[in-house]
Amino acid sequence: MGNEQLDQLRDKLDEVNIQILDLINSRAEIVKEIGEIKEKQGAIYYDPVRERDMLNKITAKNNGPFEDSTIVHLFKEIFKAGLELQKDDHRKALLV
Amino acid sequence: MGNEQLDQLRDKLDEVNIQILDLINSRAEIVKEIGEIKEKQGAIYYDPVRERDMLNKITAKNNGPFEDSTIVHLFKEIFKAGLELQKDDHRKALLV
Numbered sequence: 001m002g003n004e005q006l007d008q009l010r011d012k013l014d015e016v017n018i019q020i021l022d023l024i025n026s027r028a029e030i031v032k033e034i035g036e037i038k039e040k041q042g043a044i045y046y047d048p049v050r051e052r053d054m055l056n057k058i059t060a061k062n063n064g065p066f067e068d069s070t071i072v073h074l075f076k077e078i079f080k081a082g083l084e085l086q087k088d089d090h091r092k093a094l095l096v
Numbered sequence: 097m098g099n100e101q102l103d104q105l106r107d108k109l110d111e112v113n114i115q116i117l118d119l120i121n122s123r124a125e126i127v128k129e130i131g132e133i134k135e136k137q138g139a140i141y142y143d144p145v146r147e148r149d150m151l152n153k154i155t156a157k158n159n160g161p162f163e164d165s166t167i168v169h170l171f172k173e174i175f176k177a178g179l180e181l182q183k184d185d186h187r188k189a190l191l192v
Binding site for chain 1: 101102105106108109110112113114115116117118119120121122123124125126127128129130133134146150153154157158159160161162166167169170171173174177180181
């Protein structure tokens with residue numbers, strides 16, 4: 001009994017994992033586009049004010065079960081990965 | 097010109113952030129349910145084989161732009177946060 005329910009929940013978890021994967025990659029595409037525009041403008045990639053603004057908007061909509069602090073931690077990791085991607089693109093552009 | 101485009105991309109980013117937030121919290125709800133079943137079964141929460149299996153399923157569907165290694169890093173952080181949530185529930189259950 002418990003095991004069947006467990007299998008169903010795990011299937012659901014696998015589905016949600018893929019949805020999160022797709023969204024994280026969609027987010028990365030947008031971040032890359034923003035990086036390209038900033039590159040043309042000669043602007044710097046990392047903008048702590050904009051990052052704080054994004055985090056405020058995110059925690060304002062957080063209904064749990066994760067605490068705001070956990071959500072902030074996870075999103076900072078996602079932001080960092082996006083920033084690395086922009087820097088990689090920049091490095092490649094310099095090498096062309 | 098560039099700035100209008102930038103604003104549009106930022107609005108899109110804010111939307112995607114909230115979608116990721118909602119999915120991460122939905123995921124946490126499923127993880128909590130799984131934790132409750134495992135608790136009744138007296139099973140341990142952390143299952144490295146199941147974690148590896150989830151990561152394999154996720155990277156198999158990864159079409160970038162993030163590298164598999166980045167995706168694995170981000171999901172490990174999400175898994176860790178989920179595990180903490182299960183442990184918190186367990187602690188609370190013990191205190192009742």
